[in-house]
Amino acid sequence: MSDTAADLVAQVLAATPVFDGHNDLPVALRFRSGSSVEGLADGRPDLHTDLPRLRTGGVGAQFWSVYVSSKLPEPEAAVSTLEQIDAVxxxxxxxxxxxxxxYTAADVERSFADGRIASLLGVEGGHSLAESPGVLRSFARLGVRYVTLTHNDNTSWADSATDEPGVGGLNDTGRAIVAELNRTGVLVDLSHVAESTQRAALAATASPVLFSHSSARALNDHPRNVSDGVLELLPDNGGVVQLTFVPYFVSAEVAEWAEELEAERERLGLPARTWTWPRAPRPGEDPAQVASEHTALLTAPVDDRLRRWTEAHPRPEVTVAQVADHVEHAREVAGRDHIGLGGDYDGVDHQPTRLADVSGYPVLLRELADRGWSRADLEALTGRNVLRVLREAEERATEPLWPTAPLR
Structure with missing residues (x-):
């Protein structure tokens, strides 16, 4: 890393802080703390995210994912999503x-100017809508600014990248939901969805789309990544792909290691890894007590045979350079105006070397600066592109529903 690159990155982050597309802190707090939000000012080493490390990382705006499991019945998912919104x-x-x-691009810019981190809401999975336009509009009134059309499972109206094809992309209900998202100014997020769904949504939408946390399929043929054919469609749509750091998506070697690990579990006859969606505290209940019901899963001992296998077959590490390769590839195919960052912190158990937590964004930016990226290139990546998409969705909304009360 050159001193010149470090200086350039400092200038970039002072002018255009990172506007990250996806952070799972709300669900991590639900699991680990019973949704308590205490301790984040002093540092939470058990998490990828806390306030000191957000500052070190130059984060100026964050889409907080209000994810809930797609295994839940849809009405229950809608209730849990409200609990996640409450957590934010x-x-x-x-x-x-x-x-x-x-709620708006202007709000984000005011937060930048005031030195505070703009906090926006992203619903991760159309199951949270429970096929209800009223639920969608209610989320929009609460400030939800994107909806990921699916998570890991299909909905009745959209196909997921990691499920068997159901409706061939989007059906008529799915297209109507896209239209309602456009009308209310909520971004259509195409991470997690099948390529057929991506193409159908791009054909249906009247506003720019977002991929909140995906990588480039040309570099790793993982179903969660975006093909060059779809990346080539982004300039006409105006949308942005926010490149993620998830090792399984960045590195084919890591993805193969994960498959081998699961195969070894099966060979040893170990039970499949399961987890239960954690309940929220009831009125008057201690969050720590609720959290204790689930933290045992995080500390359960590993079977000795599986531990010996992992010692003999250590997980490959992903480098900053590999993440930068995905960012550069997306720029080459989609163009500088259609890229951003979506780290997926606190949504996976392990992140790349030197990008282990939210303090790592400057490391990636310095890598890109050393590769010749200009200040304008880096500012487009860190925030300007996503701000444009947010603003265009607002301008094209015919019935914007986000709150208009003055911000504190």
Missing amino acids: YRLVARYPDALRIA
């Missing part, structure tokens, strides 16, 4: 000097 609002209220709820 409580997070911001607990740390008002550091965080601010943002």
Whole structure:
């Protein structure tokens, strides 16, 4: 890393902080803390995310994922999503000097100017809508600014990248949901969905789309990544792919290692890994007590035979350079104006070397600067592109529903 690159990155982050597309802190807090938001000002080493490391990482705006499991019945998923939205609002209220709820591009820019981290909401999976336009509109009124059309399982109206084809992309209900998202100014997020769904949504949408956390399929043929054919469609749509750091998506070697690990579990006759969606605390209940029901899963001992296998077959590490390769590939195919960053912190158990937590964004930016990226290139990546997409969705909305009350 050159001193010149470090200086350039410092200038970039001062002018255009990172506007990250996807962080799973709300669900990590649900699992580990019973949705308590305490301790984040002093540092939470058990998490990828806390306030000091967000500052070190130059993060100025964050889409907080309000993910809930796609295995839940849809009405239950809608309730759990409201609980996750509540967690983000409580997070911001607990740390008002550091965080601010943002609904619009202008709100994000005001937060930048005030030195606070703009906090936006992203629903991860159309199952959370329960096929209800009223639920969709209610989420929009609460400030949800994107909906990922599926998570890992199909909905009745859209196909997931990691499920068997169901409706061939989008059916009429799916197209109507895309139209309602456009009408209300909520971004269509195409991470997690099948390529058939991506293409159908791009054909149906009247506003730019987002891929909140995906990588380039040309570099790793993983179903969660985006093909060059779809990347080539982004300039006409105006959308942005926010490149993720998830090792399984970045590296074919890591993806193969994960498959071999699961095969070894099966060979040893070990039970499939399971987890239960954690409940929220009931009125008057101690969050720590609720969390204790689930933290045992995180500390359960590993079978000795499987431990010996992992010692003999260590997980491959992903490098910053490999992540940068995906970013550069997306720029080459889609263009500089159609790329961003979506780290997926606290959504996976392990991140690349030197990108282990949210403090790592400057490391990636310095890698790109050393490869010759200009200040304009880096500012497009860190935030300007996503701000444009957000603003265009607002301008094209015929019935915007986000709150209009003055921000604190």
